[in-house]
Amino acid sequence: MPSYQDILEQKRAAVREVDVRQSARMYEEGAVLIDVREQDEVDQGIIPGAMHIPRGYLEMRIEEAVRDHETPLVIYCAGGVRSVFGAEALTELGYRDVVSMAGGFSGWKAAGLPWRHPQALTPDQRRRYSRHLLIPEVGELGQQKLLDASVLLVGAGGLGSPAALYLAAAGVGTLGIVDADVVDDSNLQRQIVHTTERIGMSKVESARLAVEALNPDVNVITHETRLDKENVLDLFARYDVILDGTDNFATRYLINDATVLLNKPNVHGSIFRFEGQATTFIPHEGPCYRCLFPTPPPPELAPSCAEAGVLGLLPGTIGMIQATETAKLILGIGTPLVGRLLTYDALEMEFRELQLSRDPQCPMCGPDAPTTLDDIEYTDVGCLIPALAVH
Amino acid sequence: MSTDDGIHVLIPTPLRGFTGGEARVDVHGGTVGEALEALAVKFPGLGERLHDEDGQLRRFVNVFVNGQNVRDIAGTATELSPGDEIGIIPAMAGGDAS
Numbered sequence: 452m453p454s455y456q457d458i459l460e461q462k463r464a465a466v467r468e469v470d471v472r473q474s475a476r477m478y479e480e481g482a483v484l485i486d487v488r489e490q491d492e493v494d495q496g497i498i499p500g501a502m503h504i505p506r507g508y509l510e511m512r513i514e515e516a517v518r519d520h521e522t523p524l525v526i527y528c529a530g531g532v533r534s535v536f537g538a539e540a541l542t543e544l545g546y547r548d549v550v551s552m553a554g555g556f557s558g559w560k561a562a563g564l565p566w567r568h569p570q571a572l573t574p575d576q577r578r579r580y581s582r583h584l585l586i587p588e589v590g591e592l593g594q595q596k597l598l599d600a601s602v603l604l605v606g607a608g609g610l611g612s613p614a615a616l617y618l619a620a621a622g623v624g625t626l627g628i629v630d631a632d633v634v635d636d637s638n639l640q641r642q643i644v645h646t647t648e649r650i651g652m653s654k655v656e657s658a659r660l661a662v663e664a665l666n667p668d669v670n671v672i673t674h675e676t677r678l679d680k681e682n683v684l685d686l687f688a689r690y691d692v693i694l695d696g697t698d699n700f701a702t703r704y705l706i707n708d709a710t711v712l713l714n715k716p717n718v719h720g721s722i723f724r725f726e727g728q729a730t731t732f733i734p735h736e737g738p739c740y741r742c743l744f745p746t747p748p749p750p751e752l753a754p755s756c757a758e759a760g761v762l763g764l765l766p767g768t769i770g771m772i773q774a775t776e777t778a779k780l781i782l783g784i785g786t787p788l789v790g791r792l793l794t795y796d797a798l799e800m801e802f803r804e805l806q807l808s809r810d811p812q813c814p815m816c817g818p819d820a821p822t823t824l825d826d827i828e829y830t831d832v833g834c835l836i837p838a839l840a841v842h
Numbered sequence: 843m844s845t846d847d848g849i850h851v852l853i854p855t856p857l858r859g860f861t862g863g864e865a866r867v868d869v870h871g872g873t874v875g876e877a878l879e880a881l882a883v884k885f886p887g888l889g890e891r892l893h894d895e896d897g898q899l900r901r902f903v904n905v906f907v908n909g910q911n912v913r914d915i916a917g918t919a920t921e922l923s924p925g926d927e928i929g930i931i932p933a934m935a936g937g938d939a940s
């Protein structure tokens with residue numbers, strides 16, 4: 452039985468190896484550079500213009516990436532070992548001019564040849580996000596993740612306002628905002644993304660102005676529409692995280708069902724007078740909204756929104772919990788509120804945590820769940836607390 | 843009115859109209875069902891909000907004991923010990939987009 456060393460020597464003998472300077476010359480003359488390292492290595496730096504195909508996917512993806520078998524290929528990894536195996540595999544696939552770069556990316560860097568972070572921050576961004584760059588859990592890579600992320604805010608109201616401003620300030624690169632309403636003077640007691648001057652303007656446009664004034668890095672996409680069965684899946688598909696800041700049962704169930712079907716995180720918040728709730732639904736990892744409340748209440752048990760009232764400061768707290776959860780999901784740090792419902796009583800100034808578990812028979816994420824929204828009815832039954840609301 | 847050997851029931855804001863504004867009410871009961879029954883007797887009108895005509899807990903109301911959903915324990919038969927805390931969590935659609 453040959454040892455690893457034997458096999459490596461055997462492959463080395465069959466593969467042409469060139470040093471980093473020769474590789475650089477070949478690259479200048481039109482060779483394609485293929486980086487076969489893993490994503491976390493590439494995140495630390497890459498040769499500009501190199502194509503990244505991790506070693507494990509090389510055979511599967513190369514023919515799509517480089518169609519012409521005559522194209523000269525320079526394969527590199529971190530130190531020059533994996534690239535030997537990669538070059539050998541590509542030769543076997545019929546590529547005629549394949550070399551392995553001896554010394555790998557570390558040799559390239561040591562020789563002073565050009566490399567870059569995949570997407571480096573600009574000097575302006577370094578200053579703007581300096582307090583993030585100082586936190587090891589965020590740092591430059593984390594900031595880049597935020598800049599690359601896209602978040603959809605459903606509702607530019609009490610919950611969406613603080614979320615929009617802080618996510619924009621934190622540098623979330625793409626913020627979508629869905630709302631069909633216009634700014635009304637009764638909104639301004641709590642919806643801090645809008646201003647007195649912008650009363651009568653569409654809420655999405657008003658929010659866009661606020662976000663762009665705060666951070667020009669953010670690409671704001673406005674959706675001046677109501678979510679419905681027809682538009683929800685296409686709309687959500689473009690975003691990484693959905694933040695539910697809506698105000699009625701029909702939309703909450705629609706958001707839940709669409710995020711389960713698309714397998715996207717749904718960061719949930721709700722408020723009532725002095726009390727708020729927040730949780731993070733990650734489909735199939737934890738419960739969904741229907742695990743907790745399988746169906747909305749009958750209409751006769753749900754009063755209208757306008758009667759409810761809300762302490763103007765309350766949505767700030769809940770919307771910020773949602774925004775914080777969203778940023779954590781993007782950064783991949785900490786412990787999200789998955790399977791935990793956080794309740795907040797502003798009068799008592801008390802936070803409590805309730806354990807939520809998946810319902811094995813859940814109509815939306817259980818075994819008999821539908822695969823489309825076609826047969827689900829979304830009837831608005833008001834915005835408050837079913838069965839429990841006192842008139 | 844707080845007693846050390848009672849069950850502490852946290853009343854969500856929309857139900858406080860029934861409890862004279864009280865956020866926390868103490869009752870006695872050996873099970874969740876008994877405690878909720880005691881609550882309903884103490885505060886007329888509250889019972890119908892929590893239970894349907896057949897006396898079943900409404901499906902859009904969740905009841906927690908010390909942070910755990912009773913549906914994951916033994917439902918209304920879940921046993922209680924003095925000092926336990928019952929949380930009543932209604933579905934709150936109330937957000938604030940409008």
